[in-house]
Amino acid sequence: MRPMRTARTALLLGWRLHRAELVAVMIAALGLSIAALSIAAALDQITADCRAATVVVAPCGGLTEMGQIYDSATNTQMYLAMQGLAVLPFAAAVVLGVALVAREIEQGTALLAWPLARSRGRWLAGRILPVALIGALILLVPAMAGDVLIRSLYPGVDPGGNFEGYGIRGALLVVRFGAVLILAALVGAWIGRQLPALLVAAVLAAGLGIGVQQVRPYLFEAVEQPQSIRFIDRVGNSYVATRYRDADGRWMREEDAWELLATAGDRPGPDMPEEVFFAIPRERYPDVVLRESLVLVAVGGLLSGALVLVISRRRPG
Amino acid sequence: MQRFELRLLIGAALVLAVAMLAIAGQVRAVRADELACLAAAPPAVEGSTDGRCLEFLGARDLLDRATLATGAGALLAPFVLGLFLGVPIVAREVEHRTAAIAWTLSASRRRWLVGRAAPILVAITVAGLSVGMAGEVLMRSAPWNEGVDASFDFYGSRGPLVPARALAVGALGLAVGAVVPRQLPAALIGGGMVIAFAIGLAVVTDEWMRDATVPLPMAATQGAARIYDMGVQDDATGELISLDEAYAEHPELMETGEAPGLTMIAFVVPGTAYNTFVWRETAILAGGAVLALALATLVVRVRRP
Numbered sequence: 001m002r003p004m005r006t007a008r009t010a011l012l013l014g015w016r017l018h019r020a021e022l023v024a025v026m027i028a029a030l031g032l033s034i035a036a037l038s039i040a041a042a043l044d045q046i047t048a049d050c051r052a053a054t055v056v057v058a059p060c061g062g063l064t065e066m067g068q069i070y071d072s073a074t075n076t077q078m079y080l081a082m083q084g085l086a087v088l089p090f091a092a093a094v095v096l097g098v099a100l101v102a103r104e105i106e107q108g109t110a111l112l113a114w115p116l117a118r119s120r121g122r123w124l125a126g127r128i129l130p131v132a133l134i135g136a137l138i139l140l141v142p143a144m145a146g147d148v149l150i151r152s153l154y155p156g157v158d159p160g161g162n163f164e165g166y167g168i169r170g171a172l173l174v175v176r177f178g179a180v181l182i183l184a185a186l187v188g189a190w191i192g193r194q195l196p197a198l199l200v201a202a203v204l205a206a207g208l209g210i211g212v213q214q215v216r217p218y219l220f221e222a223v224e225q226p227q228s229i230r231f232i233d234r235v236g237n238s239y240v241a242t243r244y245r246d247a248d249g250r251w252m253r254e255e256d257a258w259e260l261l262a263t264a265g266d267r268p269g270p271d272m273p274e275e276v277f278f279a280i281p282r283e284r285y286p287d288v289v290l291r292e293s294l295v296l297v298a299v300g301g302l303l304s305g306a307l308v309l310v311i312s313r314r315r316p317g
Numbered sequence: 318m319q320r321f322e323l324r325l326l327i328g329a330a331l332v333l334a335v336a337m338l339a340i341a342g343q344v345r346a347v348r349a350d351e352l353a354c355l356a357a358a359p360p361a362v363e364g365s366t367d368g369r370c371l372e373f374l375g376a377r378d379l380l381d382r383a384t385l386a387t388g389a390g391a392l393l394a395p396f397v398l399g400l401f402l403g404v405p406i407v408a409r410e411v412e413h414r415t416a417a418i419a420w421t422l423s424a425s426r427r428r429w430l431v432g433r434a435a436p437i438l439v440a441i442t443v444a445g446l447s448v449g450m451a452g453e454v455l456m457r458s459a460p461w462n463e464g465v466d467a468s469f470d471f472y473g474s475r476g477p478l479v480p481a482r483a484l485a486v487g488a489l490g491l492a493v494g495a496v497v498p499r500q501l502p503a504a505l506i507g508g509g510m511v512i513a514f515a516i517g518l519a520v521v522t523d524e525w526m527r528d529a530t531v532p533l534p535m536a537a538t539q540g541a542a543r544i545y546d547m548g549v550q551d552d553a554t555g556e557l558i559s560l561d562e563a564y565a566e567h568p569e570l571m572e573t574g575e576a577p578g579l580t581m582i583a584f585v586v587p588g589t590a591y592n593t594f595v596w597r598e599t600a601i602l603a604g605g606a607v608l609a610l611a612l613a614t615l616v617v618r619v620r621r622p
Contacts, residue, residue, distance in 0.1 A: 020499070020501070020502035020505065021501060021502070021505065024502075024505045024509075095501070095505065098501070099501050103501070106412075106413070107412070107413075191321075193321070194500050194501050195322060195401060195404070195405055195409075195500050195501070195504065196321040196322060196325070198401075198501065198504065199322065199325055199326070199401060200325075262371045
């Protein structure tokens with residue numbers, strides 16, 4: 001019973017201390033989820049109409065040729081919703097993370113709380129875990145809504161094996177939130193003032209987001225896409241790079257290939273370089289998600305160590 | 318009091334302005350070299366896609382991307398500057414409980430507010446002004462704007478709109494910080510209000526733009542705001558025909574975009590209307606800033622420290 005009571009008390013304290021930030025994150029998460037689900041419902045209706053139709057007309061043409069529904073009525077909202085879902089875990093983690101320690105230091109309550117706690121590490125765990133748990137629970141809703149949206153947008157492809165909408169749905173949202181939350185808490189503990197910490201943490205979180213995007217092609221080996229493959233069979237693959245091969249099948253430098261293509265102009269010959277696309281096949285989606293999650297957990301572990309170090313060494317005032 | 322934010326944000330704004338000016342200089346230099354190369358190259362054969370002076374393509378592409386990236390930065394800069402410098406002016410004093418002493422020692426709370434807010438609002442405006450001026454130089458250096466006098470290109474990333482938006486958001490942040498005297502919640506609420514205000518302004522501006530559209534031949538739409546509708550003009554009579562009617566009567570128009578005796582028309586707001594829209598938005602922002610400053614003054618005067 002005692003651990004349960006301790007957990008309940010910690011959750012209530014976390015809610016009470018960070019109510020404003022948690023409500024803001026909740027509003028953003030619910031708003032984006034409702035937007036994603038309403039767009040998904042509109043797309044599902046189009047798919048149902050298209051499957052019942054005997055003559056293929058727009059927007060059903062995209063369904064048969066590209067495996068994707070295009071709806072001009074919801075296109076802009078969908079773009080905005082997807083961008084919002086991509087940014088949400090980073091923004092939510094920064095807003096919640098910086099306040100965890102920085103507010104206690106800035107308002108001077110750490111002066112009292114740290115000496116009273118059995119250890120600063122334990123105090124930190126009591127502050128960070130409830131907020132991380134509540135935040136993760138809130139983010140589960142848009143994570144599932146993002147999955148529903150992608151399932152509706154690409155009705156012919158299993159979202160569990162589709163790189164479209166990578167990072168706007170599923171478990172990655174929660175894992176990214178966790179890693180950035182620790183980063184933001186570390187920045188808050190280090191700077192000790194909320195607004196400056198918010199600015200610095202936002203810049204670092206943006207850097208982490210860009211870094212994660214850059215790392216993705218290296219998380220799994222990309223394979224050559226056969227030239228003969230139809231577009232619809234490539235949907236959901238993660239494009240990685242374009243390379244060029246000469247007439248003898250040897251790889252060429254991009255610059256050499258471009259020069260040959262440019263000088264040939266409108267008179268291409270048989271010795272022109274062949275353009276070859278490399279991509280991670282869509283079936284590898286779960287593996288890539290798992291590997292990125294492991295990388296983020298490792299980064300989070302390192303940041304947690306740094307956070308504990310900062311908390312244990314810094315002066316509370 | 319706000320040394321960290323001031324140094325970081327004003328410094329970042331000035332770095333952005335310098336980067337924009339450097340990119341603009343580089344764009345002009347590369348473009349001059351490219352034009353010299355094109356002038357010296359043999360004349361192009363009609364219908365050929367043979368490359369001429371292609372060695373500049375890589376540099377041009379890189380500079381185009383840098384132009385767009387810094388343009389996006391200039392679009393965001395006034396919101397970040399205003400929000401993060403405006404919110405803590407009052408909120409931090411109340412949250413840190415220094416307001417109780419400061420307000421008691423000051424001759425009047427209004428004078429205290431002016432002394433605290435004015436230097437920061439001036440700094441926000443000056444930083445916005447430098448970004449706006451650099452944006453203007455960058456926009457004019459872009460090769461696609463050569464010979465264009467007035468254009469909607471880079472709307473919001475250049476000229477007086479940048480400092481006007483920064484000042485208005487700063488005043489709004491100041492008011493929100495006075496009403497909600499905790500920095501982080503105030504920044505979140507202020508951010509939400511700024512987003513709501515920006516969406517509302519965009520909707521209203523879009524309606525005004527729709528009302529101000531004029532039919533122009535597609536070739537004459539450079540510098541115009543986005544295309545609101547399209548149609549076809551009969552060259553002989555000057556009559557405007559809807560696209561559906563034109564496609565039904567001239568199927569070749571759908572494939573080639575051309576038909577004898579017809580000209581494709583776009584309904585756009587011409588670039589010459591740019592100044593009207595800029596000054597109209599600036600006036601709205603100035604009104605909003607005055608209201609926000611009045612609210613902040615009122616709250617500071619009546620609230621308990």
